[in-house]
Amino acid sequence: MNSRNPEFTPVDESLFNRVLLTLDIAVLERSEDGSAFHLRGLPPKWWRLCFGLAEATTLDSNRCSPFLREYLMNPHPVWENKTGEIERSGPWTESKEQGGTMTLEATALSVGSKNLLLIERLGSHFEHMRDIVQRARERMLTEDITTKSYRKTQTRLIGQLEVSERTKDDALALLQHLGITALVLDERGHVTFVSDRALEMLGLGSNDVVGQKLERVLPFQEQDRQLVQHLLDGSSRTGSGGPFRLDRARPQWVEVEIHRDPLHPDRRIMVLHDRTEIHALRQALNEQASFHDLVGKSPAMLRVYQLVRDVAQVDTTVLIEGETGTGKELIARAIHSCSGRKHKPFIAANCAGLTDSILTSQLFGHKRGSFTGAVNDQQGLFEAAEGGTLFLDEIGDIPPPVQTALLRVLQEKEITRLGEARPRKVDVRVVAATHHNLSEDVVRGSFRADLLYRIRIARVQLPPLRERREDIPLLAHSFLSQLCTATGKTVDDLSPDTLRLLMSHAWPGNVRELKSAIEFAVISCKGRDILPTDLPPEIAAMPVAPSPSTWIPLSGQDEKSKLLAALSDAKGNRTEAAKRLGVSRATFYRRLVELNIHPR
Amino acid sequence: MMQKKVCMLGGFAVGKTSLVRRFVSNVFSDHYHTTIGVTVEKKSVKVDDRDVMLVLWDIYGEDEFQRVRESYLRGSAGYILVMDGTRKATLDTALALQQTAARTIGAVPFVSIINKADVRSEWEIDERVIEQLRERGWPVLFGSAKLGQGVEELFALLATQMVSAPSFPRD
Ligand SMILES: Nc1nc2c(ncn2[C@@H]2O[C@H](COP(=O)(O)OP(=O)(O)OP(=O)(O)O)[C@@H](O)[C@H]2O)c(=O)[nH]1
Ligand SMILES: [Mg+2]
Numbered sequence: 001m002n003s004r005n006p007e008f009t010p011v012d013e014s015l016f017n018r019v020l021l022t023l024d025i026a027v028l029e030r031s032e033d034g035s036a037f038h039l040r041g042l043p044p045k046w047w048r049l050c051f052g053l054a055e056a057t058t059l060d061s062n063r064c065s066p067f068l069r070e071y072l073m074n075p076h077p078v079w080e081n082k083t084g085e086i087e088r089s090g091p092w093t094e095s096k097e098q099g100g101t102m103t104l105e106a107t108a109l110s111v112g113s114k115n116l117l118l119i120e121r122l123g124s125h126f127e128h129m130r131d132i133v134q135r136a137r138e139r140m141l142t143e144d145i146t147t148k149s150y151r152k153t154q155t156r157l158i159g160q161l162e163v164s165e166r167t168k169d170d171a172l173a174l175l176q177h178l179g180i181t182a183l184v185l186d187e188r189g190h191v192t193f194v195s196d197r198a199l200e201m202l203g204l205g206s207n208d209v210v211g212q213k214l215e216r217v218l219p220f221q222e223q224d225r226q227l228v229q230h231l232l233d234g235s236s237r238t239g240s241g242g243p244f245r246l247d248r249a250r251p252q253w254v255e256v257e258i259h260r261d262p263l264h265p266d267r268r269i270m271v272l273h274d275r276t277e278i279h280a281l282r283q284a285l286n287e288q289a290s291f292h293d294l295v296g297k298s299p300a301m302l303r304v305y306q307l308v309r310d311v312a313q314v315d316t317t318v319l320i321e322g323e324t325g326t327g328k329e330l331i332a333r334a335i336h337s338c339s340g341r342k343h344k345p346f347i348a349a350n351c352a353g354l355t356d357s358i359l360t361s362q363l364f365g366h367k368r369g370s371f372t373g374a375v376n377d378q379q380g381l382f383e384a385a386e387g388g389t390l391f392l393d394e395i396g397d398i399p400p401p402v403q404t405a406l407l408r409v410l411q412e413k414e415i416t417r418l419g420e421a422r423p424r425k426v427d428v429r430v431v432a433a434t435h436h437n438l439s440e441d442v443v444r445g446s447f448r449a450d451l452l453y454r455i456r457i458a459r460v461q462l463p464p465l466r467e468r469r470e471d472i473p474l475l476a477h478s479f480l481s482q483l484c485t486a487t488g489k490t491v492d493d494l495s496p497d498t499l500r501l502l503m504s505h506a507w508p509g510n511v512r513e514l515k516s517a518i519e520f521a522v523i524s525c526k527g528r529d530i531l532p533t534d535l536p537p538e539i540a541a542m543p544v545a546p547s548p549s550t551w552i553p554l555s556g557q558d559e560k561s562k563l564l565a566a567l568s569d570a571k572g573n574r575t576e577a578a579k580r581l582g583v584s585r586a587t588f589y590r591r592l593v594e595l596n597i598h599p600r
Numbered sequence: 601m602m603q604k605k606v607c608m609l610g611g612f613a614v615g616k617t618s619l620v621r622r623f624v625s626n627v628f629s630d631h632y633h634t635t636i637g638v639t640v641e642k643k644s645v646k647v648d649d650r651d652v653m654l655v656l657w658d659i660y661g662e663d664e665f666q667r668v669r670e671s672y673l674r675g676s677a678g679y680i681l682v683m684d685g686t687r688k689a690t691l692d693t694a695l696a697l698q699q700t701a702a703r704t705i706g707a708v709p710f711v712s713i714i715n716k717a718d719v720r721s722e723w724e725i726d727e728r729v730i731e732q733l734r735e736r737g738w739p740v741l742f743g744s745a746k747l748g749q750g751v752e753e754l755f756a757l758l759a760t761q762m763v764s765a766p767s768f769p770r771d
Contacts, residue, residue: 066640141632
């Protein structure tokens with residue numbers, strides 16, 4: 001092309017038309033005054049669908065869509081100033097006459113003196129672009145929704161976490177603040193929290209505890225561990241138990257309280273109470289209680305202790321001799337506890353005042369129906385004490401038939417239940433006690449000699465209290481502190497006068513009587529010291545510092561004449577006589593019998 | 601009959617087309633078909649017994665890839681800013697478009713609507729923000745193209761404002 005046609009007259013009409021058809025473009029020329037647009041060349045096929053007959057060569061602005069009409073009416077610099085540039089309208093959607101839409105775009109341009117308007121139908125290229133935009137936007141929307149739901153979940157979770165952290169922190173802070181010895185356990189029994197106080201009690205660091213299994217933190221003995229586990233598994237909201245022993249270098253005793261975490265039913269809050277000190281005290285108290293008559297450091301008692309230790313080492317029958325109240329049963333217990341049988345039962349039986357059938361059935365058991373009232377098969381005390389020690393108190397009171405049976409048991413090491421023929425093997429150590437002189441009983445014929453020799457293989461003789469007076473202050477103070485611990489009373493001491501009274505009393509009831517006297521005094525006592533007036537009247541009434549020899553030794557003829565004198569003073573009234581002597585009625589009676597006094 | 605060109609402006613998928621279709625043809629579709637360029641629809645309303653033909657230019661939604669062509673806005677007697685209550689970002693787009701409109705066509709009346717009131721529980725635009733828009737002098741309506749709520753009111757309000765607004769010669 002060497003020259004441009006200023007009139008825009010195509011050189012080859014048919015070529016121009018073919019180009020327009022191929023591009024799907026309508027070309028219109030704007031009139032000079034801008035009032036009309038004339039089609040140039042052949043319009044594309046779609047033209048008819050929007051703008052009517054193809055033969056009409058002028059664009060009917062009434063048939064134009066508002067968009068195109070406005071575009072045509074608006075001033076366009078490319079036309080006014082003939083800048084030689086082109087200006088696009090941007091796409092718009094046009095309705096077809098038969099329905100449906102198509103997207104068009106107009107271009108304003110000037111060529112030479114002519115202002116032209118091209119209207120193009122946006123085809124496949126445009127549709128493709130539109131698809132991309134559509135997909136991009138749809139994806140943005142779904143992503144938006146996903147992000148939002150994600151964010152929502154996140155917010156919810158954070159909220160939940162905050163709440164739970166807060167409540168958890170509150171609860172834990174409270175446990176800390178109140179100085180509670182507490183552990184929190186998760187559903188697997190691992191420790192998730194431990195209070196400072198608990199760490200202090202256990203002597204552990206937080207790292208040794210948090211995350212660990214409970215049994216590693218609290219090494220309970222197997223049996224206790226099962227009990228604790230039982231509490232943890234329990235369905236009740238709270239539970240408690242103990243004290244349980246923690247097997248550590250320094251054993252500790254703890255009581256355990258289990259609470260369910262109300263927010264997490266699978267979690268447990270475990271509160272520990274250190275009972276080590278109380279346990280030690282209680283044990284000391286128990287020990288003292290079960291050995292308390294053994295308190296004393298008089299030579300006589302030291303000899304007894306040694307004897308107990310020696311006797312405990314051999315598995316023979318032992319006879320303990322001593323007045324009432326001297327603590328014969330406690331000696332028996334001591335022998336048992338020091339012996340190899342200490343983990344087996346210790347059973348005490350009092351043989352006094354029982355008929356032979358009752359005593360026989362008690363000792364050896366019976367078969368159902370063997371006597372009236374024997375409604376069940378019943379094992380006897382020998383069987384109950386299997387492997388351990390049977391303490392037979394007041395052995396001197398056993399009726400002769402039972403003595404025979406007992407002798408056989410000691411010889412054969414087997415018992416036969418009443419009403420049964422078949423003997424049963426027993427492994428029991430017999431420790432017997434008496435306040436009689438059994439040798440005298442043998443002479444008198446009331447006790448079998450062979451039985452005496454059988455039971456008196458070893459022999460422990462307990463001195464009466466009056467023969468170890470130096471132990472009285474020790475015993476009195478020991479009872480005092482025991483009683484104060486048990487009753488919560490604070491009585492510190494015995495006044496010197498009180499002590500003097502105690503020292504000079506005859507103590508026919510021995511240590512048992514001393515203990516009752518202190519009990520009586522502690523109850524009566526109003527101040528911090530026990531005064532003579534707090535003591536039982538029979539002791540308090542005693543003139544202070546009488547010659548102790550008036551009562552000591554209280555045996556043989558001396559005692560007999562004392563009793564007789566008291567009886568005559570009391571005009572034969574035994575109760576009154578006992579009172580005058582400062583002994584119990586029972587002791588008084590017994591002594592009468594023992595000393596063969598038969599008051600009329 | 602008095603004709604008023606009204607542009608529907610807003611981010612993509614806020615419901616411009618849906619509002620126009622609900623208003624003009626009383627139809628709604630859950631299906632999203634994005635507008636490319638512009639589709640023009642007409643509907644007449646009565647303002648103080650006078651018929652006013654609203655020529656509604658439903659313009660493609662603006663996003664980060666496509667700014668609204670200012671030439672589409674020219675000659676508008678008013679415009680509607682549409683926001684999607686469930687998408688906070690559409691508020692920023694509306695703010696930007698309002699500035700473009702004010703720059704391009706001057707202080708013509710406009711009304712804003714927060715669309716999709718039928719899913720109010722999922723809204724991200726809260727009362728505090730709405731209050732701030734009102735403080736800027738924006739008339740803010742709530743509506744739902746889906747349920748047809750607030751749609752008539754939206755166009756009626758703008759029509760009234762356009763009729764009573766002093767008409768300035770175009771640029
Ligand atoms: N729930 C609900 N959805 C709506 C509402 N209005 C529109 N939609 C939906 O929102 C999506 C977008 O709606 P359109 O009307 O196409 O939005 P648009 O603003 O024209 O979008 P563009 O043309 O892409 O800018 C569609 O899926 C509609 O069904 C409404 O009031 N409530
Ligand atoms: Mg649309």
